[in-house]
Amino acid sequence: MAGVRPALGPAYEAALDGARAAVLTRLWRALAFEPLPWVLHREHGPDSLTLRLTGGRRLEGPPADPYATAAYVSEVRLDGRVHRQAARLVTALDVPHGAAFAAELDDSTASLALSRAGQPAGPRADPTSTWEWEQRVVDGHPYHPNCRSRPGFSVAEQLAYAPEHGPLVELGLLPVRAEECLVTGEWPQELRDGGRILVPVHPWQAAHVLKGEGAAPAGGAGGIAAHPLMALRTLAPADGGAHVKTALSTRLTSSVRDISGYSIETAAVVSAFAHALTERLDGRLHITRTLGAATAHSPDLAAVLREPPEAYAGPGERVVPVAALAGTPLARSAAWRAGFARLALSVCLRVLDLGVALEGHGQNLLVVLSPTGDPLRLVYRDLADIRISPARLARHGLPVPPLSGRLVTDDEGVLRRKLFGSLVAGALxxxxxxxxxxxEDLAAALDGVAPTADTGALRARPLPVKALTLMRLSPGVAGDQWARLPQPPGGG
Incomplete structure (x- = not known):
């Protein structure tokens, strides 16, 4: 930092304590609720939570609110010794795979402090574009201890590419012979050069993964200047048009962010199917279309072009990612939150009943606001990880898309976990x-939602969430692992 942005030094130092508490709070939530094999028992007192660990150890901290987003844990005690930093606590716990996780927590803490240090001082006017709203999400994932972990990114690269720092990123264009690519949908002419496909490439990917393969302007065509969105690897071109999802082969929060061949193969079919499904929703849900997808038969060299969410905004309306709502005057209004929750639940539960489980977390789900801020409609983007139930579709007389693989399942538990874990225990x-x-929000919303078997399951059971810390401590276990959170007070 001293070399690339020395003026940030004092603000970074001032932000460190808050960043440490934010990451420690997220870690404490995981320790309090996830099925970690070395946590034997949890003792809930009126003003404390005590974890009994293997080997007779004892970890003490404040009562844990599984839905809190403010940092309320400044320290915990392991066998009487105070710990104020998440990484040092995990190191002291000495659990399997803890060393790698501790390093990620250190990175998350430092990156979070950097993100906060880079914010302008004083009040700011509301953004006028969706990408500006996205760049207001400074703290990253609201519940993951790796909320800002960006391994492999230097300070200079975070400042140059991370959305919360407000950069303009120049995407390279790597030419690949058309016969060496898989292309689905409509790949635009401006991203072709004779018999070659021009694949947009993130500059970090070009420098660290492709390493000199020539991701640069080709055939006289320039690169693409674009604003990074909260996903970091997806960007909005400064000149407008389709959003560009790039391959970015590094681990952000939990997953390595490349683009699988399966996603490219299924992109056009899934997009057409999802877009047709919205006709059953009376205009309350729009799903951004995948316009084109291409891969050079490598997850490290691929891109997806996606319709921008603003395509579904009328005059005077704004399209805001749900993750950007936290802390705004709208979100501080109980009446507004209840109305938004009722809209989100009624729409997404209807879609689930029809046969599609959306991964409706705060990044994928956006809300269209009226000029006065009323929630009008939803916009959903990024279909790469939805789940489709052929049996449910058939019950409603809907055509089953010609798909196989991980997107397709009739398992009720899988379908409900996908939606409940992302939308209910996540975004809402x-x-x-x-x-x-x-x-309060959940109770008010459910009172206005048409009852289905899924609403009954939502009311009656603990809420599923991904066990994010357990997953980071289980590198040999494939797929998602889950925790169950208690219903919030009054929410059942």
Missing amino acids: ASTAGSGAAFG
């Missing part, structure tokens, strides 16, 4: 910011 809970507020 984090917008509320606490268990008490979330419980």
